[in-house]
Amino acid sequence: MDTGQIIILLVVLAAVAAAAYVAWTVLRRQSLRRRFGPEYDRAVAEHDTRTDAERDLRDRERRHAELELRELTPQDHARFVVRWHALQSHFIDAPADAVGEADVLVRDLITARGYPADDDEEQLAQLSVDHAATLASYREAKEIADRNSRGEAGTEDLRVAVVRYRELVAQLLGEDPAPADPAPAAQRDTAAAATPRRDEEVHA
Secondary structure, eight states, X not given: OOHHHHHHHHHHHXXXXXXXXXXXXXXXXXXXXXXXXXXXXXXXXXXXXXXXXXXXXXXXXXXXXXXXXXXXOHHHHHHHHHHHHHHHHHTTTOHHHHHHHHHHHHHHHHHHTTOOSSOHHHHHHXXXXXXXXXXXXXXXXXXXXXXXXXXXXXXXXXXXXXXXXXXXXXXXXXXXXXXXXXXXXXXXXXXXXHSOOOSOOXXX
């Protein structure tokens, strides 16, 4: 094989290697998009480059693999369902208190499943690996709960917060703990008259 043929062979091999690398990168990206869904786009928006965002998401997967997640015992499962029913009933008379109870319940449930309890950002990062589809709802609920603690959330906001909390509770429990809407139709009409309508409407 003369020098010209060797050069051609090396060029072909380099092209094949480059194509394989591109294909591998695309497959990894698609895998991350499938697993993280909207969290993928959020990570890209929060980082300087897409490469940095994908590195962060893969690091979340690595840390998640080190967790010792556990299923709830039947007794614990039943206990959380009872607590959810109680706070949802409590919403009718004291919606602000019910949102606080929902926030505590969700934190207790997350901890009971084995997710980090002390670091909110790390907790969200770990939840994103298995529950990315509902993480935006959880973030919205937590934001409303924060406003509620400052007395800045209206009744309709509080109702939405409970519904959003319920989405993550349903995933962590493996079933819906209760009907989606914490308030009966008559109370919803009263709340709607007293507060601005939201663009989004949640159906039971």
